[in-house]
Amino acid sequence: METPIAVTDPVKNFVANNSRCAEIFAELKIDFCCGGDQPLLSACEENNLEPDKVYQRLMALLAEASTYEEDVSGMSTTELTHHIESTHHVYLKEALPRLSALMDKVQQAHSSRHPELVQLQAVFKGVREDLEPHLMKEERILFPLIRSMELDFQGLQAGAAQGPIRMMRHEHDELGVLLKEMRALANEYVAPEDGCQSFELLYKELEALEQDTHLHIYKENNLLFTAIA
Ligand SMILES: [Fe+2]
Ligand SMILES: [Fe+2]
Known part of the structure; x- marks a missing residue:
């Protein structure tokens, strides 16, 4: 690199x-x-x-030496698919249901004074509904295809991944728009002074979700997919 x-x-x-x-x-x-x-x-x-x-x-x-996580820059495409699944996908599968429950709780308790929570909940629902099938498509279709391409020394499968990659990139863009919308609705993730601990936790966790998803999309768009092109 x-x-x-x-x-x-x-x-x-x-x-x-x-x-x-x-x-x-x-x-x-x-x-x-x-x-x-x-x-x-x-x-x-x-x-x-x-x-x-x-x-x-x-x-x-x-x-400084990187202590944040494993260095992905030298990984093969197969290693990258495994890395993405075992970190970002595992995180999302745990975080999305947990955050849905927390979102419901905070919305019910605070939306009378903070009506923006109703809209935030709706956009979050959209993020979850987009992400869950997206992860499944990568895990069941695109990532296995990418792994098989690495073993395909004659290049017989070259080009087969381009359609699914285009679709995933498009879905990443749509997700990016929803994440921006959530940040704006959530006042840049600064909880209001009258918010309880759950409110603060929700904003902290939603911001963590945004950061992890940005890094996740970055690795797919700029490391994995460009290596296939
Ligand atoms: Fe992914
Ligand atoms: Fe993705």
């Missing part, structure tokens, strides 16, 4: 070198998954950030 050395490098290159850069991008609201091809410089300008300062922060982080 090429080391990013310039502020003009694409945002995704920074995350590819150290996935902890994703935490900085999430904090600064720089899109590193669907918008990962954008150069850091223009992403900063669009978000009214000082490119030099952001670049220095990223470089300081890249100088």
